[in-house]
Amino acid sequence: MITKITKKLFQKNRLHEYENILKYAIAKNYKLVSLIDWYNNYKETNEKVLILRHDVDYDAKGAYSFYKLEKHYGANSTFYFRWKTMNSKIMNEMHKNNFEVSLHFETLATYAKQKNIINNEKITNKVKQICTQNLSEEIKKFEKYYFKINTICSHGDKRNRVLDTPNHVIIDNKFYKEHNILFETYDVNITKMFDAYISDSSIYANFEWKHSGSPYKMIDKQKQTVCLLTHPIHWNQSFFKNIKMIISVFFDNR
Numbered sequence: 001m002i003t004k005i006t007k008k009l010f011q012k013n014r015l016h017e018y019e020n021i022l023k024y025a026i027a028k029n030y031k032l033v034s035l036i037d038w039y040n041n042y043k044e045t046n047e048k049v050l051i052l053r054h055d056v057d058y059d060a061k062g063a064y065s066f067y068k069l070e071k072h073y074g075a076n077s078t079f080y081f082r083w084k085t086m087n088s089k090i091m092n093e094m095h096k097n098n099f100e101v102s103l104h105f106e107t108l109a110t111y112a113k114q115k116n117i118i119n120n121e122k123i124t125n126k127v128k129q130i131c132t133q134n135l136s137e138e139i140k141k142f143e144k145y146y147f148k149i150n151t152i153c154s155h156g157d158k159r160n161r162v163l164d165t166p167n168h169v170i171i172d173n174k175f176y177k178e179h180n181i182l183f184e185t186y187d188v189n190i191t192k193m194f195d196a197y198i199s200d201s202s203i204y205a206n207f208e209w210k211h212s213g214s215p216y217k218m219i220d221k222q223k224q225t226v227c228l229l230t231h232p233i234h235w236n237q238s239f240f241k242n243i244k245m246i247i248s249v250f251f252d253n254r
């Protein structure tokens with residue numbers, strides 16, 4: 001644990017590594033798109049796409065650096081903000097420039113923390129119904145403050161792992177219809193359309209790729225639909241940011 005924290009503390013900014021991935025994908029004729037852009041315009045074509053998704057768990061300014069970089073390369077991407085990382089100036093600018101910006105929800109984890117639930121037997125149907133209603137209110141609130149959203153994304157809190165229950169269990173097709181939402185990012189009907197799904201490493205670990213592995217490898221294999229999930233906090237590091245982040249994670253997990 002101590003070694004992991006020390007490693008984390010001294011990690012340096014590596015946005016240039018992300019830039020290299022973008023350049024490589026462009027050179028190999030990939031379209032760099034947001035989830036909604038892929039869904040509306042590419043999923044039924046033969047185009048090779050690299051879907052860029054960012055879960056803004058801790059670092060809104062880091063998200064902004066990704067946005068600037070992607071905009072520079074004519075790319076488009078999706079940013080999911082938690083309530084605690086929302087920043088209207090950044091979000092509105094992204095949205096105005098056709099990037100997808102939406103809600104990274106953690107409704108069930110939040111409820112479990114408020115009610116001190118640590119046993120998944122306590123996640124009854126009644127509790128799920130309350131959370132569904134809460135999420136419904138969150139979407140309304142988000143759309144009132146910001147803009148209409150089309151997709152949403154479930155955050156993975158430590159409490160979700162303790163309860164062995166992800167936040168997205170509170171959503172079904174009826175919910176999509178009622179809120180005019182096309183999909184949630186972990187919906188199997190969506191994920192089964194990806195030929196590769198890649199996620200960057202956890203906050204404490206050194207840099208590594210999860211699930212399908214390196215994006216370079218997937219691009220070399222000419223996989224048609226590649227979804228790449230990154231967390232801005234894993235890339236835009238500095239000593240002070242790392243300290244701030246370790247503290248935030250500590251309070252998150254309480």
Ligand SMILES: [Zn+2]
Binds near residue numbers: 104154155156
């Ligand atoms: Zn998250």
